[in-house]
Amino acid sequence: MRTFNRIIAAVLCTAVAAVALAAPAAASPSSPTARPIATYETRAEVDAVLTAGHFTAETNRFGVRLYQLIYRTNDAHGRPTTASGLLVLPINDAHHLRTVSFAHGTSVYRGDAPSVAVGDTFLTGPAITFASAGFAAVAPDYLGLGAGTGPHPWMDVPTETSASLDLLRAARTVAARQGVRLDREVYVSGFSQGASAALGLARALQDGADPWFRAAAVAPISGAYAMRRVEIPATFTPEVQPRLAGVYLAYLLTSYDRLHDIYRDPRDVFTADHAGIGDLLDASHPGEEVLAGAPESVDALLTPRGRDLLLNPQARFAAALREADSVCEWAPGMPLRLYLSPGDEQAVNGNTTACRSSFAARGVRVPVVDVGVDTSYSGMVHEGSELLAVPRIARWFTGLA
Incomplete structure (x- = not known):
């Protein structure tokens, strides 16, 4: 990172x-x-x-x-x-x-x-x-x-x-x-x-x-x-810089959804203000644009369902994290x-x-x-x-x- x-x-x-x-x-x-x-x-x-x-x-x-x-x-x-x-x-x-x-x-x-x-x-x-x-x-x-x-x-x-x-x-x-x-x-x-x-x-x-x-x-x-046992839980604590934690979690969810179809709709996991953040994470947007659209914290990024998906991954998402780990x-x-x-x-x-x-x-x-x-x-x-x-x-x- x-x-x-x-x-x-x-x-x-x-x-x-x-x-x-x-x-x-x-x-x-x-x-x-x-x-x-x-x-x-x-x-x-x-x-x-x-x-x-x-x-x-x-x-x-x-x-x-x-x-x-x-x-x-x-x-x-x-x-x-x-x-x-x-x-x-x-x-x-x-x-x-x-x-x-x-x-x-x-x-x-x-x-x-x-x-x-x-x-x-x-x-x-x-x-x-x-x-x-x-x-x-x-x-x-x-x-x-x-x-x-x-x-x-x-x-x-x-x-x-x-x-x-x-x-x-x-x-x-x-x-x-x-x-x-x-x-x-x-x-x-x-x-x-x-x-x-x-x-x-x-x-x-x-x-x-x-x-x-x-x-x-x-x-x-x-x-x-x-990722599953250490890094993801740490992003919900002060151990990881808050704004960076939000960017990395958005990148993880967006990337893994493209590969593994881990959620039905971005609005299920991202709050209304940031439901379109995945569109910024397609490698065609300079970092300043990504940061302008990024939240200041994980809490501002995720819905309760998004938070639960990360902390209690199931099915395809769990399998993808096992592969990463x-x-x-x-x-x-x-x-x-x-x-x-x-x-x-x-x-x-x-x-x-x-x-x-x-x-x-x-x-x-x-x-x-x-x-x-x-x-x-x-x-x-x-x-x-x-x-x-x-x-x-x-x-x-x-x-x-």
């Missing part, structure tokens, strides 16, 4: 991002296409970009080149569709690279995705960090974001997983055209929504979803891993660390505790890494956890590689 401030800032797309949105979206290539979108020739240039974006530059070694990839994947119903993502390659003489996949946090607007929001270092900084450390790095935009079409299926782990896996395959093809072979090992990370996506991808790779790639290590950051219900065979900042006011820390307990119940002891707190970027703990964790993860992945 991303902060209130970040949603506002993310809508201020640069001209570069606007071009990226317009040009390739209509394409449906049978093989992936790549478009150069930025180059930072030297380590010093990378340092400057990351430092300006509040990332530390301690693991940087190389300049990097950024590409937008357009590739084929499947939608939530298994139908072919087009997606986009970011590929970042180090500028060096290596012909074999290991890959890092980094999945971004919540976005409400399709212009707020790594391969199109080139000027937003919060979105591109993780991939730049890993590539400058010597990895190939990919960052999926997810379905419906970036050059994708239609609404984004928020917190839908199956499509987050498939979009991430298909981006890895596309990156392998594109890198090979440049004489670079992507090795089998994939180091997987992600922030907030992307933390669940990272665990979904790692699980799929362990289960043999691709004949080439395998997960070498996993490092999710500040995820909502226990299953990202910690497997036994990883690779190194795994969970990263957090204490006092997270969006993806509350209880999610990480629950995730660690789920792994422990399956015989896997997973360390939790407290990265401290940095609110200097946006004023919130949650977002700072990405800025603090990514350099640490880059060091860890480099040591493992």
